[in-house]
Amino acid sequence: QQQVKQSPQSLIVQKGGISIINCAYENTAFDYFPWYQQFPGKGPALLIAIRPDVSEKKEGRFTISFNKSAKQFSLHIMDSQPGDSATYFCAANAGGTSYGKLTFGQGTILTVHP
Amino acid sequence: NAGVMQNPRHLVRRRGQEARLRCSPVKGHSHVYWYRQLPEEGLKFMVYLQKENIIDESGMPKERFSAEFPKEGPSILRIQQVVRGDSAAYFCASSPGQPNQPQHFGDGTRLSIL
Numbered sequence: 290q291q292q293v294k295q296s297p298q299s300l301i302v303q304k305g306g307i308s309i310i311n312c313a314y315e316n317t318a319f320d321y322f323p324w325y326q327q328f329p330g331k332g333p334a335l336l337i338a339i340r341p342d343v344s345e346k347k348e349g350r351f352t353i354s355f356n357k358s359a360k361q362f363s364l365h366i367m368d369s370q371p372g373d374s375a376t377y378f379c380a381a382n383a384g385g386t387s388y389g390k391l392t393f394g395q396g397t398i399l400t401v402h403p
Numbered sequence: 404n405a406g407v408m409q410n411p412r413h414l415v416r417r418r419g420q421e422a423r424l425r426c427s428p429v430k431g432h433s434h435v436y437w438y439r440q441l442p443e444e445g446l447k448f449m450v451y452l453q454k455e456n457i458i459d460e461s462g463m464p465k466e467r468f469s470a471e472f473p474k475e476g477p478s479i480l481r482i483q484q485v486v487r488g489d490s491a492a493y494f495c496a497s498s499p500g501q502p503n504q505p506q507h508f509g510d511g512t513r514l515s516i517l
Contacts, residue, residue, distance in 0.1 A: 295445070323505060332407070332494050332508035333446065378445055390459055391436070391506065393445035 293381050295394025308366040310397045312379035319381040324364050327376045369401045407509035415515045416485050424480040424512045428497030435478045440492040490516045
């Protein structure tokens, strides 16, 4: 029940295309959902986060869509660029705060071809 | 504005030795988290500490692993009598502990066991 399932494992898109990564969860206590971007040899960096009181949040080319009833959320990267090539992790947390134990998905390796 | 600092970046130990991983949080952050990342996998929560207190150690192996965050100085993750299966990247994150402030990650310590 603590798992967050992420798909696909890997994704290849052309420059300018849309990258979509999906996550699903079971624990209804989760109420904070961040997405992290990780480059090789580096730590994860927060991209964008959402709480279940909204269905969508957009920051620049990155959008989170959230479906509370389906217990799913997704990351959309518009106009994907080669510099977006990285590993993306969704995560979830319970307790109404952004601190505490984060449960991560397995990660998606995104490759954007020029 | 230094971020989370982890050292060493790389650590090599022989089986049976001790490994000490250090984490200096962002200045002013009082909450520290440790995560472990195995190759090709997502991050797994290990422990959540506040100054001088362990808040949640549900992800910490029962034996050989310990963590502390003293009043002064960095947080330390200690692994005694290391085994090959301890080889992983260990990431530290910190947050100020306020509801809308995210966890910031360091670049990790890559631990290799010979």
